[in-house]
Amino acid sequence: MTITKLTLRHIGLPMRFTFRTSQGALSHRESLIVGVTTSSGYTGYGEVVAFTEPFYTAETLTKSKDILLTAWLPFFVGKTLTGSWTMYDLIRDMESVGRDVSEAAGYDTLGHGDCAVLRAAERGVSQPLTGDTLRAQYPMAWAGLENALLHAYCGEQGVSTIGTLVPGKKHNTIESGVVLGDMPLPNLLKAVDAHVAKGCKRIKLKLKPGDAVARVAAVRKAHPDIILAGDANCSFLPEQADEIIALNPYNLCSLEEPFMAKDEAGNYKSTEVYSSLPKELRKTIKTPLCFDESVQSLAELKAMYATGWLDVLNIKVGRLGGLRETVRCLDYCRSHNIGFWIGSMVESGVSKYMHVQLATLVDTWMAGDLSDMSRYFEKDIITTPIEFSKGSLAVDFKPGLGTDIDEAVLDEYTLDKIVFE
Structure with missing residues (x-):
């Protein structure tokens, strides 16, 4: 070419x-x-x-x-x-x-x-x-x-890029996974109710110190059987660990990036931060811990895994530096029994549709951060609508990206x- x-x-x-x-x-x-x-x-x-x-x-x-x-x-x-x-x-x-x-x-x-x-x-x-x-x-x-x-x-x-270059058995449909940002609790509960009514079976909540437990508890009480996850975006100090421990009873599928791990320049120091945390604390936190923004390569995945804190990896092609590095991270997760699932970046369909296709892998930890594009944007720049029906989306593996550009x-x-x- x-x-x-x-x-x-x-x-x-x-x-x-x-x-x-x-x-x-x-x-x-x-x-x-x-x-x-x-x-x-x-x-x-x-x-x-x-x-x-x-x-x-x-x-x-x-x-x-x-x-x-x-x-x-x-x-x-x-x-x-x-x-x-x-x-x-x-x-x-x-x-x-x-x-x-x-x-x-x-x-x-x-x-x-x-x-x-x-x-x-x-x-x-x-x-x-x-x-x-x-x-x-x-x-x-x-x-x-x-x-x-x-x-x-x-x-x-x-030929399809994802279908050809990413090993692993794949489904032909995926289930939706809605991410709900920080909002007043009454609004959050209404949003969860609305998405569950549309067939969504997995909700991820953005969490922060102070009200994380109350938010998770309220959603879990309203929907005891839903697959529920949390994302703290590196917002908790180590001395606030009790609030993370208090999430143990609520059966979260995973909690992303619990502790602060960035320096003033915005660079992640996750390996150093988590290596310095008490081993007893790791044993006390029962919720599977997932890492996202602090793992930007295979080398960083290996380093975080070596700390003993990483249970699950959030896969985003852009953050990991491309599809080749993504495939290498997938291989490492599979060979080391690390769970993985497919994230999303509030992105256009050009990147999103790659993640839709990756989410068809049968060995993903849970449904990805993939919901209707119309939630975010009035119009998308791809011609294949990413719109779920009763919580499900059929996925095709057409040549290249898998869809055309509008x-x-x-x-x-x-x-x-x-x-x-």
Whole structure:
């Protein structure tokens, strides 16, 4: 597959409501859509799911966009992929990033092709930076490009990306899993009632110190048989562990990211934090503990597992740095009896549909964070509706991404567009 054009769109998706967690609120979703066009005219799309503010991880949308424009996209113009993962061989052979990328294609808006290297030098990173180094530093930016490359490669061959590259038996339907943000308790109970009435069997609650137990207890009392999970988004101090222990009787399927593990720069120090916690505390917490934003690679998964605190992994392709790293994490979970399930990022259908397909894996821990897209956005940019009927969604594995792009909606949401060819 020869790449003739790469397109980067900065899009803005107006949301139907403000989604609140312990770390912040989101009422307007900006994202980056990467398009990779081949010599045959086929285009594959990928999404960069970083947020505009570093409340989730340290990689922001601005950082992702910068590295794509100054390094990755110019580099891949005219490159040929001879296999699904050839892009990794190509970047491994890069001597450095940022020195000559401005000459690779006609992009000079930032006015400095060396931007990536200069900023890395300011952070104390030794030059030259290799492609693999940047991939590790900007996993979400790389994931968006990698996914677009994979969908173009597989789509051109007429095969499904997820169906072909992700091992494991798969269902042809998935069940919905609704995530409910921080809201007044009466509103929360009404929301749970409404989703259960529509056939949803799994609810995940955003939790924070102070009222976590009251919220879980109220939902469990109203719906004793529902699959219930929690997500603390790193909001509890170790000295607040009693509140986490108090969740033991409520049979949560998992609790995500209970303890604070970020430094002031937004970098996660989870291995150090959890290694320092008392072993007796680990034995006292009966709820299976799940990790999400603090695990951004296979190496970090191994390190967290070694602490003895990780029971379950939340799988998000963008956070893990692409589908190849996701597959490696899945393999590690399976070989070490670690539970896993499929998350979501308040993202467009370009990224969401990959997660829909991943959620069909028969050995997932529970239903993923996947519900009707119309909850979040008035219109999606893919043509396959992600809308559940009685809590269930049929999943197809068409070539490439598995669905088509609604070009009119994509154009409507596009804030700016840059083309390399």
